[in-house]
Amino acid sequence: MSYEIALPVVLVAVAIAFIALMIEKDDLHRLLLTDLAEITGLAIIALVATDLAEALILPGLVVGISELMALSEVYLVKEGLTETPKRVMHLEVMDSAPAILGGVLVIYGIVLSGFSGGAVAGLGLLFWFFCKGHDEAFEIIETASGYSWALWIAAFFIFMLAPQYWLFAVMAAGGGILLKVMAKMALVGTMRGGRDV
């Protein structure tokens, strides 16, 4: 029942996004608006509200992001924007935002643990690097990532060789994947091309 109500609502949202696209003439703004339209498309999938639908959203999201990235590259070349800015990701809100939010995200991620926890915590680190700058914490992050990966693998060996210590293995694997995903996401915050990389 609720599907029949929600679908027209989402379709109205789609219509709004499309009308916005038609009205907007500036190329960059239209690029941003396509993302808005894209999200409404995902909302139609989300309305199905089954496990399968949840599994379908991820590839949809990936496709959307990759198209956005490809188009941004084309836009950069098309407009001749070859100069790299002096400080990448320099948004005003980043200076004024309380960096404690990053810490909160990291702690919450650790509480969640596992893959999604890693993603949340990684986002926290990302936020921190973006707000407070960084001094090429590259090696440290890579090392942490490597050790955590080893921990994760070791946990699998425990599962196979000594299944009676499963709880320990679960904790090790969960912690490992948490650190691993967190480190990988944090790398996005430090890898910005330019002088040092």
Add this chain to the structure above:
Amino acid sequence: MIEYLIFAVFVGLLLHGIHRKAIARIQGRPGPPIWQEILHVLKFSFKETWIPATASQTLFVAVVIIAIGVWSTALFVLLTGGSLLLLFAVYMLHKIVEHGLGLSSGSPYGKFGAIRSVMSAASEIPLFATIAAIYLITGSLMISDIQAWQAAHGPLLFTALPAAIALYIVVLAKMHYSPFAVIESKEIVSGNVTEHFGVWRAGLEAAFGLKTFVLLYAFIVLFLGPMPLLLAAVAMVLLLLSLSFICALSPMLSPFDTVTIQIGTAGLIVVYVLLMGVIV
């Protein structure tokens, strides 16, 4: 099998010859003899042949072979009573041949022809509306089933006149000297076939002869129903002459007008199909 192919190539080229002759007579010229196009192919095939230095060599040759292969497939689909959808898929793939011909040579004229060919892709929409209309009426897309339906209920031409008109326009668009033939109009030399000379051109002309045969025969089969071979041949020539009249009397349209007219037709047919879908 091979005999059907060779027969179709010769008949197709003969039809081209009749087409030229009819156009010439309508315009008050004597015109070439009707077997001129067959001689043309032979002449081309005896010419010295090489590949232009600027061309993408493999593609340049492959496109010719693909053109012949594509229309041979179409002929067999039609003869074996296969899927109508497949027949028209093959027709669409001819578009790729057109692009390939123009792009592969590196010549600016060929490229212009290819670009125009991309633009006139709009002409394929009436085709699918036609298919949808036939499917709604006969409930099948196998050519053999459509034949059986017509044997029982009479020609589709009267039942689905708008669909027949749409297909007629599609066939017209693919004729030589047609008002829609912007891809090989003379202000861009010969458009997408400019650089294909000698044997390559002979192969292409053979493929185009096959194409004309298949398209005219498909129209007869789809809209007039099964008939004896001789009667079918007469019907094909009559159909061709009607096309020749249009080609002889109308000027070549500009690319913009071509696209506008074809999209307009497509729109009308889509409306027709939707209405029919609602009523049926």
Add this chain to the structure above:
Amino acid sequence: MFDLPIEGAELLAVEFGDIVNYFSVYTAVLFVFALLFTVLAIISRPEKPVDIVFGGDAYYAKKIPPEQLRFQRFMAIACGLATLGAMISGDLFNFTLFSSMIGITNIGIVAAVKNKHVLEAAYQYGIVAMVATVPLFGGAAIALATTGTLSIWELAGAGAVPLLAKMLLVVGVMGEGMAPFYIGKAEITRAPGAPYVLMIHVSSLLLFLRVVEIALTV
């Protein structure tokens, strides 16, 4: 095996659970055609484009950097693979994903070309292609919501998929590269590298042919 009087007999089916990828006479022909042009994109060398100077009979050969052509070839092959996938996919959602992948790679084929007109056309076309994922995913999602499955194999002949979903799918595929949005592609065709640029047309025409089959089947 579903034998509807639409696309000829079924030839081969590859089962993954309830998702069945299949070849019919129709899709097999499309598949072979896509394969042919993918192979052509791999083996044939690009042409050396020549341009005319207006107002005279002079002409000049354009210089195309080889790394640009290499990138174009890579993208053309990726596009060919996506087309192959879209031709045999027996799953509505996979089909939409392959379609959007074709959209991305189509932009990719011309993205490296340093020609203002081509880039402008590619950008505008890319925006349409990106927006077209909305009706594509929407169509598949509505089909899933009404029938509970995405398998074309199971949906075939049942007529269970609502007309809205079919129309959305067709509109989506049109947006990924067919008329009337196609007109932007005429400009894209100006890019050099014939075997690769040709792949743009091959993929979008085949995609359209496939979606017609799907719309008639489900």
Add this chain to the structure above:
Amino acid sequence: MTMKKQTAGAVTVAAAMVCVAASAGWRLGLIETWIAIVLNVVAFPFFLVALGLWWNAAEKEEGDTPFIGY
């Protein structure tokens, strides 16, 4: 990419043989229709093109730049 006259002749003969064999096999009921069709569709284009090349194989070593402009 010039083709030797012999090569062209060999391709012509081979393709013609495939076409004729497939057609004859189909007439006699030895080959299924679709196999005969596929063989014919593949071999016929090569037959046509190679036939033309065999009639008048190019003696030129290299390609020429296309004719451009009047």
